Amino acid sequence: MADHVDLVLEQWRARRPDLDPSPMGVIGRMSRLGALFDAELRRNFGKHDLDRASFDVLATLRRSNAEHSLTPAGLMHSSMVTSGAISQRLDRLEARGLVTRAPSETDRRGVLVTLTPAGLELIDKVLPTHVDTEAQLLAGLSADEQDQLAGLLRTLLESLGDKRD
Amino acid sequence: MADHVDLVLEQWRARRPDLDPSPMGVIGRMSRLGALFDAELRRNFGKHDLDRASFDVLATLRRSNAEHSLTPAGLMHSSMVTSGAISQRLDRLEARGLVTRAPSETDRRGVLVTLTPAGLELIDKVLPTHVDTEAQLLAGLSADEQDQLAGLLRTLLESLGDKRD
């Protein structure tokens, strides 16, 4: 049993036997899986006239609270992209009538982004197909293995300072 | 013990109790780790006047064979980007004198990309710092846990059809 990364590791051991390439066994595989996941998830988004960025915003609003609203800063933290990227994502979503921007009532610098009925309808339609696609992508692992994997990834995230907020 | 994704999962269970969000526990964490890894690796590349794309090409050539040469198609398969991206990466690397492009001797459509001495020197200088950075990023897991993680990721890659070539 060997995947592409096993070949890469072998090559490194042959060319640079002085280096221990084993970290690549983890990070290289995660990067490769990330690309494969992304391609498959994008295929599903495309069916619904969405892209990863728009889905990300709509889904974050959908789960955030009963009003489906959040500030751009909140969206930014959740998405791990810059404030400029969020501004542009919101421009696109607003133009499509999927979210609204309203001035914050407590901070005059602030903005409150809210899902419109059309935005809510769209994300609620796409969500089940999205979770389903993800489940398919993980189907090569048993439920136990998936839990194990999630646990290791959580440990790693915590060690890197990933917090609940 | 809880990371950001645990919060996300809780939110989904509250807003959409009809969906089983557990696949997100794996895929969401991988995506988040990918972003964190990327940022840290980029920081290291930056110290050596490199970016991820250039490092990727130079490293692939470095490990491929004793001549440090490969076709654009070979680089493309290894990198999981389109042919257009490879062309542009090679343009940049060629302009910096780190690789050369020569016509293939067996196929007149083909091109052979080779590391120049300057390219070899640069990648050999950066490589140890790169592996070191990766090792640091994984330091939150024991050696055993890292092996376990690599194994689960390999199983997943194989289930998705990732091959040795």
Add this chain to the structure above:
DNA sequence: ATAAAGTATCTCAGTGCTAAGAAACTTTCA
């Protein structure tokens, strides 16, 4: 031998991101 299909590489317009910085507002603290 020739046509059709396939492969290798490149070009380029469009896209979404980052980084830097501007503008408006709020908080801190001397």
Add this chain to the structure above:
DNA sequence: TGAAAGTTTCTTAGCACTGAGATACTTTAT
């Protein structure tokens, strides 16, 4: 209170990628 520091959002230039398609060559099939 007033100045400085911090926060929130937006703007924009520059960058690397994708997707579509062009070009040139090779392989396959008739």
